[in-house]
Amino acid sequence: MKRVSAVRTEALSLDEVVAAVSRPEAGAVTSFSGLVRNHADGRAVTLLEYEAYPSMAEKEMERILEAIEDEIPEARLAVLHRIGKLRVGELAVVCAASAPHREQAFEACRQCIDRIKATVPIWKREHGPEGPYWVGWHDARCAHGASGHHAHGSGAGHAPSESGHHHAMSSNDLRLPPLSGMAVGVLTVSDSRSPSTDASGRVAREALTRAGATIVAFHLVRDEPADIASWVAEHAHSGQLRALVITGGTGIAERDRTIEALEPLFSRTLDGFGEAFRRSSFDQVGPRAMLSRAKAGVIGSCLVFALPGSPRAVELALTELVVPVLPHAVALLQPSSASPNSELIHAG
Numbered sequence: 648m649k650r651v652s653a654v655r656t657e658a659l660s661l662d663e664v665v666a667a668v669s670r671p672e673a674g675a676v677t678s679f680s681g682l683v684r685n686h687a688d689g690r691a692v693t694l695l696e697y698e699a700y701p702s703m704a705e706k707e708m709e710r711i712l713e714a715i716e717d718e719i720p721e722a723r724l725a726v727l728h729r730i731g732k733l734r735v736g737e738l739a740v741v742c743a744a745s746a747p748h749r750e751q752a753f754e755a756c757r758q759c760i761d762r763i764k765a766t767v768p769i770w771k772r773e774h775g776p777e778g779p780y781w782v783g784w785h786d787a788r789c790a791h792g793a794s795g796h797h798a799h800g801s802g803a804g805h806a807p808s809e810s811g812h813h814h815a816m817s818s819n820d821l822r823l824p825p826l827s828g829m830a831v832g833v834l835t836v837s838d839s840r841s842p843s844t845d846a847s848g849r850v851a852r853e854a855l856t857r858a859g860a861t862i863v864a865f866h867l868v869r870d871e872p873a874d875i876a877s878w879v880a881e882h883a884h885s886g887q888l889r890a891l892v893i894t895g896g897t898g899i900a901e902r903d904r905t906i907e908a909l910e911p912l913f914s915r916t917l918d919g920f921g922e923a924f925r926r927s928s929f930d931q932v933g934p935r936a937m938l939s940r941a942k943a944g945v946i947g948s949c950l951v952f953a954l955p956g957s958p959r960a961v962e963l964a965l966t967e968l969v970v971p972v973l974p975h976a977v978a979l980l981q982p983s984s985a986s987p988n989s990e991l992i993h994a995g
Contacts, residue, residue, distance in 0.1 A: 651725035652708045654701045654769075659727050664743040667725035673745035675752035679760050681740040683733045687773060694774035697730040697739065698824075698857050700966040704728065704767050711762045715755055722746045722755035728769060768971075770824045770859070824859025825974055831855050832864035832888045836875055836895035836905050837956060842867055847894040850958040854965040855892065863887055870896045875908035883912070883946035889977045891949055892969070895956035897940045905953050906940050913944035913951070917976075920952065924964050931963065948980045 651667035661680050669676055683695045712724045726742035733739055740763070744755035772779050833855070835848035842848075845867055852862050864882050868874045875896070882888055896905030920943035928936035941964065943952045950973065954964045 650712060652712055654699055654704050654728050654730055656731050659729050659738040659741050661741045664725040664727060664741050668723045668743045668745035670745060672747060674747050675749040676743060676745045677752040677756040678743040679756055680738055683735050683737050683739055685735045691775045692773050695733045696772040697769055699730045699769040703966060704769055707767045708763060715758045719751050719755050722751055724755055724759050726759060825970055827859035829860045829889050830863045830887055831860045832882050832891045833862060834878060834893045835867040836870050836893060838870050838902060846958045847956050847961045850961045851892050851894055854962060858970045870902045870904055872904050872908035875905055876912060880912055883949040883951060888949045890973055891951045893953045894961050897953050897955050899938055906942055909953055912946050915945050917943040923968055927963055927967050928960060950976055
């Protein structure tokens with residue numbers, strides 16, 4: 648039977664995850680429901696907005712369920728997480744665990760929600776009278792034997808015991824967008840696109856903004872090495888940008904000259920980025936992935952990523968590779984991070 652583990656944009660059903668783990672050999676089924684509450688930390692909440700990279704989130708959720716089932720072999724788990732805009736009272740996350748005995752089921756459910764909230768890349772923005780703001784992710788966790796009450800934070804959760812009674816769960820985890828406040832730039836290289844038809848640039852800006860970054864520079868240039876190099880050098884050395892994302896001009900056609908413009912500017916290159924991108928891209932487009940010359944490097948203290956002009960490739964590169972590694976990479980470029988063993992420490 649296929650495991651239920653997914654990020655959804657539509658309303659969640661607790662019955663779905665309970666049914667997914669129910670089986671004849673299970674004597675206990677516990678579940679957790681995290682709901683949107685009307686207040687958090689003394690502030691009124693009218694709406695919650697969850698954002699995620701579904702592919703990354705679902706891979707991590709699947710990894711978590713597999714790990715718990717390895718640790719508690721007789722347990723079976725299912726989880727669903729909602730993204731998008733949720734009103735007060737709507738379900739944000741549901742999970743269920745079954746096992747032959749209640750102790751195993753309680754522990755598996757507790758481990759499931761704890762680990763999901765600790766490592767799955769899902770972020771929350773609260774909306775209220777003061778406007779929208781990113782906050783820590785506060786809702787509930789399984790607590791065996793706790794009495795029923797609303798949990799501290801924006802969500803409340805309940806785990807039915809074997810007899811159907813509910814136990815409250817509580818937590819106070821901090822989950823912020825990975826690029827929160829980071830200044831980045833986006834450059835589109837194209838002979839045929841205009842600002843109104845630049846889908847790749849739009850995808851890049853949207854993906855970076857979802858991750859919490861601030862777009863402080865955006866431009867579109869023709870595929871002329873001198874024009875590319877001039878704009879990139881000016882902005883990379885300005886001291887304002889931590890990272891610069893370039894879309895277009897990384898193929899092998901005659902007019903694809905982004906890489907030629909960048910290579911003289913790089914003080915060092917990140918060879919692993921191109922390798923990782925082509926490996927990930929192979930899963931989508933097959934052998935054509937080898938035709939991409941996607942590349943990354945450092946100019947001054949700015950990380951520069953040169954991506955293909957395909958919106959799909961831009962989304963893949965940013966969500967799967969750039970966003971997850973960028974905070975760590977930026978930290979390594981700061982003077983305070985330098986040490987004789989920094990490469991060993993951070994690479995390990």
